[in-house]
Amino acid sequence: MNQTTESRETVQVSVDVVLLTLIEQQLHAVLLKRAAAPFAGVWALPGGYIHADEDADAKASAARVLRTKVGIEGAYLEQLATFSGPARDPRGWSVAIAYCALLPVQNLPPDRADISVVPVSALPQLPFDHRDIVDAALARVRSKSLYSSLPVHLCGETFTLPQLQQVYENILGEPLNKVSFRRKMDEMDWLEAVAGAMQSGAAHRPAQLYCVKPAFRQELALSPRGL
Amino acid sequence: MNQTTESRETVQVSVDVVLLTLIEQQLHAVLLKRAAAPFAGVWALPGGYIHADEDADAKASAARVLRTKVGIEGAYLEQLATFSGPARDPRGWSVAIAYCALLPVQNLPPDRADISVVPVSALPQLPFDHRDIVDAALARVRSKSLYSSLPVHLCGETFTLPQLQQVYENILGEPLNKVSFRRKMDEMDWLEAVAGAMQSGAAHRPAQLYCVKPAFRQELALSPRGL
DNA sequence: TAAATAGTGTCTGTTAGACAGTATACG
DNA sequence: CGTATACTGTCTAACAGACACTATTTA
Numbered sequence: 001m002n003q004t005t006e007s008r009e010t011v012q013v014s015v016d017v018v019l020l021t022l023i024e025q026q027l028h029a030v031l032l033k034r035a036a037a038p039f040a041g042v043w044a045l046p047g048g049y050i051h052a053d054e055d056a057d058a059k060a061s062a063a064r065v066l067r068t069k070v071g072i073e074g075a076y077l078e079q080l081a082t083f084s085g086p087a088r089d090p091r092g093w094s095v096a097i098a099y100c101a102l103l104p105v106q107n108l109p110p111d112r113a114d115i116s117v118v119p120v121s122a123l124p125q126l127p128f129d130h131r132d133i134v135d136a137a138l139a140r141v142r143s144k145s146l147y148s149s150l151p152v153h154l155c156g157e158t159f160t161l162p163q164l165q166q167v168y169e170n171i172l173g174e175p176l177n178k179v180s181f182r183r184k185m186d187e188m189d190w191l192e193a194v195a196g197a198m199q200s201g202a203a204h205r206p207a208q209l210y211c212v213k214p215a216f217r218q219e220l221a222l223s224p225r226g227l
Numbered sequence: 228m229n230q231t232t233e234s235r236e237t238v239q240v241s242v243d244v245v246l247l248t249l250i251e252q253q254l255h256a257v258l259l260k261r262a263a264a265p266f267a268g269v270w271a272l273p274g275g276y277i278h279a280d281e282d283a284d285a286k287a288s289a290a291r292v293l294r295t296k297v298g299i300e301g302a303y304l305e306q307l308a309t310f311s312g313p314a315r316d317p318r319g320w321s322v323a324i325a326y327c328a329l330l331p332v333q334n335l336p337p338d339r340a341d342i343s344v345v346p347v348s349a350l351p352q353l354p355f356d357h358r359d360i361v362d363a364a365l366a367r368v369r370s371k372s373l374y375s376s377l378p379v380h381l382c383g384e385t386f387t388l389p390q391l392q393q394v395y396e397n398i399l400g401e402p403l404n405k406v407s408f409r410r411k412m413d414e415m416d417w418l419e420a421v422a423g424a425m426q427s428g429a430a431h432r433p434a435q436l437y438c439v440k441p442a443f444r445q446e447l448a449l450s451p452r453g454l
Numbered sequence: 455t456a457a458a459t460a461g462t463g464t465c466t467g468t469t470a471g472a473c474a475g476t477a478t479a480c481g
Numbered sequence: 482c483g484t485a486t487a488c489t490g491t492c493t494a495a496c497a498g499a500c501a502c503t504a505t506t507t508a
Contacts, residue, residue: 011277013238013322050238050311052320057312082309082324084277085284093279095240095322097309162487177471182488184470204486205478225469226452389460404498409461411497431459432505452496 012094015061016047016130018080018137019070019101021108022154025170026119027141029134031126032069033114038090039127043116045134046070047096062099071109075101076153076218080136088129096128100137102153145171149190149221152212158194160207161185189213190221239321242288243274243357245307245364246297246328248335249381252397253346254368255332256361258353259296260341265317266354270343272361273297274323289326298336302328303380303445307363315356323355327364329380372398376417376448379439385421387434388412416440417448 019030031043048065055061059077066072080098088094108117118124120138123131144150151167152159159167165181185191191210199206246257258270275292282288286304293299307325315321335344345351347365350358371377378394379386386394392408412418418437426433 010237011240011279013240050320050322052238052313058309058322079308081306082285084324086279093277095277095285095324097311097322160487178487179472179489180470199479201480202486203480203484205488207487387460405460406462406499407497426506428507429459430457430507432461434460 010092012049012089012091014047014049014094014096015058015065015099016045016083016096016133017062017065017077017099017101018045018134019066019072019075019103020120020137020141020154021103021105021117022167022170023105023117023119025166026121027138027171028117029120029123029137030070030108031116031118031124033116034127035114042127043124044127045130058097059099062097062101066101070115071112072103072107074107075103076150077101078140080133080140083129083133096133098133098136100140102141102150104154104156106156142171142173144220147223147226149188149212149216152190152216158209158211160198160209162207164210184223188221188223190216237319239276239316239318241274241276241321241323242285242292242326243272243310243323243360244289244292244304244326244328245272245361246293246299246302246330247347247364247368247381248330248332248344249394249397250332250344250346252393253348254365254398255344256347256350256364257297257335258343258345258351260343261354262341269354270351271354272357285324286326289324289328293328297342298339299330299334301334302330303377304328305367307360307367310356310360323360325360325363327367329368329377331381331383333383369398369400371447374450374452376415376439376443379417379443385425385436385438387425387436389434391437411450415448415450417443 021028021030030046032046034040034042034044046065046069048061048069050058050061051064055064059079062077066075078100080100082095082097084095086093088096109115120134123134126134141150145168151171152164154167155164161182164185165176165178168181169176190213192213194209194211196209197206198209248255248257257273259273261267261269261271273292273296275288275296277285277288278291282291286306289304293302305327307327309322309324311320311322313320315323336342347361350361353361368377372395378398379391381394382391388409391412392403392405395408396403417440419440421436421438423436424433425436
């Protein structure tokens with residue numbers, strides 16, 4: 001809070017969201033074609049100014065951006081970091097509160113001309129410092145996947161342990177030990193088995209379906225020693 | 228970034244700093260007596276508006292606040308989180324980019340009437356949402372101390388391993404195993420021994436002095452598996 | 455030489471990964 | 482019954498903590 005009453009050059013405050021999903025074993029980010037200047041017509045992160053008259057806080061602004069501009073609801077949302085400076089936006093000194101959002105691929109909105117879902121390994125050039133923001137999101141998601149239940153937010157309502165392990169492996173970019181993974185999931189007690197097993201007609205033993213325990217639905221669960 | 232050009236109610240952006248130091252085995256926070264309304268005369272976190280005409284980014288604003296309002300320089304600075312909403316400041320919808328700063332006690336400024344250094348376990352009532360910000364800083368410092376070299380920023384230029392272990396223990400609030408701690412410090416290779424040993428006239432074997440390796444002076448070093 | 459803390463060697467229990475086995479579906 | 486994947490039992494290697502021992506200073 002300020003200790004003086006002097007007024008200074010205005011600072012623009014916006015919210016930017018890195019919306020990630022997992023498609024065909026690869027993390028993808030959702031980009032929006034910018035409607036207005038600057039960078040009109042360019043693919044960029046979904047974002048927008050804070051609406052002081054309707055947003056309860058910046059997280060609510062991010063949720064509103066996802067709802068009104070991307071058309072999704074219920075994504076896992078977590079504040080990432082705040083980016084600032086005179087050069088990141090050509091309009092002048094600006095502040096962007098960046099959020100990271102995770103969504104199962106099946107909850108993505110239907111195809112739209114102004115929405116692009118691209119692998120994070122093949123992003124186009126992004127305006128502002130959006131590339132830095134995406135990089136920060138990827139670093140955060142990868143590091144948190146080492147010791148938390150964060151990746152469950154990329155799975156649907158129910159999933160099998162082999163599926164969940166694959167999600168972890170896709171995010172981390174390295175194979176995990178099956179026995180250790182299942183032992184951890186068991187110890188952490190984040191999941192509960194659903195009555196019916198998944199058969200899916202595959203020519204092998206069906207896998208048990210699990211869902212996240214209600215207590216961890218919105219919150220993250222942490223593991224003391226990783227994995 | 229915004230996708231529209233509409234303009235809305237203004238949002239105030241400030242920077243708040245949780246400056247922590249270790250005094251007599253206890254974490255202390257530095258509070259400043261507010262000079263201006265709101266909450267004039269009340270102890271609060273050092274903070275201030277961003278000066279768009281001189282600050283390179285919000286971190287520079289935080290460093291400037293520490294320099295001009297608290298009188299310190301060279302503290303370890305790390306962005307914490309951004310707090311926002313219509314209710315946190317009586318002047319209206321506001322955004323506070325919070326930073327956490329660590330400083331060895333010997334680098335604190337000389338006593339001043341408008342500066343108070345209080346144990347974090349005995350903080351007074353704080354205005355705005357400064358209590359939430361302090362709590363976030365403590366949670367961050369404690370969790371990062373589990374797997375990084377962050378506590379070295381609370382030590383002076385040189386220190387002994389028993390001293391450093393005590394800093395970790397004071398932050399974490401629990402005793403650490405001496406053998407394991409020294410084994411980790413050795414494996415991580417963050418420190419280097421200084422030529423002379425510290426005797427300090429104590430009636431026992433003197434301890435080797437260490438300093439942080441130059442590569443980790445400003446950056447943090449992480450440990451893959453904790454401690 | 456007694457007291458006090460620094461620093462080290464080694465044992466043991468815990469945890470993580472490798473491997474191989476059993477279970478259960480489909481064709 | 483062959484194949485493919487789910488799941489489990491068990492061995493082994495790596496790691497962390499406990500304990501005890503040696504080292505070096507002052508009084």
